[in-house]
Amino acid sequence: MTTVPTPVPPSSGKEPRTERGRRTLRKLLDSAAAEFGEKGFHDASITGITSRAGTALGTFYTYFDSKDEVFRALVNDMSDRVRMVAREALAGEMTALATERAALAAFLGFARDHKEIYRIVDEAEFVDPASYRRHYETTAQRIGERLRKGGESGEFREGLGEAHAWAIMGMNVFLGLRYCIWSEDASIEEITEAAASILQKGITRQPG
Amino acid sequence: MTTVPTPVPPSSGKEPRTERGRRTLRKLLDSAAAEFGEKGFHDASITGITSRAGTALGTFYTYFDSKDEVFRALVNDMSDRVRMVAREALAGEMTALATERAALAAFLGFARDHKEIYRIVDEAEFVDPASYRRHYETTAQRIGERLRKGGESGEFREGLGEAHAWAIMGMNVFLGLRYCIWSEDASIEEITEAAASILQKGITRQPG
Known part of the structure; x- marks a missing residue:
């Protein structure tokens, strides 16, 4: 289904x-x-x-110098894969809201298939803080870019900025933690519907 | 300003x-x-x-058996303090939306004053997973309870449930990470306004 990206060069050379x-x-x-x-x-x-890869130890050192280095490459690889999975889900014409919904559905599907992503990214906060930070900063930038486009097309309201992007990212991350990692007791459709309804109309009762 | 709670008994007895x-x-x-x-x-x-507390080592063992135990007590204590800070901010009559806003503002204020909370709670995922999970589950339950009340009073729309509570918690946690821990380059007022505007009306342009 999803394209696995060309791995990021771990070390120059x-x-x-x-x-x-x-x-x-x-x-x-x-x-x-x-x-x-x-x-x-x-x-x-x-x-x-x-041993899991079925390769010789020397093969590992062809690509990585250390455990730290392969961990860093892995966090960047995970970050890239989340980006690509979302991007593939966004092919074709879609409203801005449908785009957010499809991006979340793609992320939740990826998280269910790769539950280890949470532990790895979360552990990066301690093992490799720069990669941890870059993962969330680039993800928020992509969401912010979509909000900007949605504003330009007139589908999203004006004045959306970085804080809104971080709020949406936080929604998505915690929905994934609860409904992909800890339990799968709701369908991805139900979860994305809850999130999309907040983005569409908030949680207040609409007048009229 | 805020009441510091009576510490949770670390070990029975x-x-x-x-x-x-x-x-x-x-x-x-x-x-x-x-x-x-x-x-x-x-x-x-x-x-x-x-040494930081200026107490004898024996005093520590009056209350805790181990480093693991004091860590677990600390995560529960942090969780309690976040709960109490939010509760104090909610005194008096407030609309359901104003309540969410005040709870977020209180949390952000606490996070700016106690930046260590993120590292401690996040490390609990690895050191004490049960406390990590309990912290987020009880926080989501409190938000869910407020959503239920807001639904009963007619301020919030019907059909809000656990997923909406987790989405709101995620928003709040990531806004805190970005604007309290990593940088304070926006005011708590601006951040809570961004979050409250999403809860009030979503991010789409309203017709009319």
Whole structure:
């Protein structure tokens, strides 16, 4: 369904140059997601990653210098994948509100399929604060950009800015935590309907 | 300004029985907030806490058995304080929307004064997952209860439920992260206005 992005070059000079290299790097990052997601940063190990990937230890060092470095590459990779999943969901003509709804649905679907994303991104706050911050700042910027476009097209009201973007991101993140990570006791349709209804009309009773 | 709550008894049988004991326990929890907030769980130490509190090591063990236990008591204490700060802000007659706004303003004020709360609660996801979960579940329940009341009084629309409460909590948490912890480059008034405007009317342009 979703395109898996070309992995981000982890260190300058260590980018894979062949398709086979890119596949190996992808496998290492997926194995790192499983290893860090299951064990957490401190208990995760490089041999745990290579053993999951079925690669030699030396292969790991072709792409990464350390556990810190593969963790950083993984957070950036997760961030990229969330971005791409949302972008793919937005193909075609859609109203601005439908766009927010589709972006949330795509994110929730991704989170259900990759529950480890919360633990990994959340642990980045402690292990790699710069990546943590960049993940949320770039996500909020993308939402802010959509709000700006929606304002220009006349669908969204004027005066929406960064704070509104952060508010929407927070809604999405916590809905994912509750309904994708902790439990799946509501459908993605129900959850996106709740969020979209807030964005459409707020929570107050409308006059008339 | 705000009432500091009576500290939660950390372990059964270790509750302070005197006013002096309660003050000592309060001092230990405040020192634990400073120690865990500055160093994180793994680098924080019991002697770091008692040294900040100006108490003997033995005094610590009057109330807590371990670093894990004081951390758990601290997360619960932070959770209680957020609850009490919000509750105090809600004294008197207020519309349901004004109530949400006042609760957010109170939370943001608390977060600016106690920036360590984010690191401590966020680290609880890894150090003490049950307390992490309880903090957000009880916070969402309180918001859900206010939504229910607002629905009964006719101010909020019908059909608001748990997902709406989680969405509102997420908004509040991420606005706090961005505008209290990372930077204070907007006033609490501006931030609460952005959030309240979403709750009042969404982000779409209203017809007419």
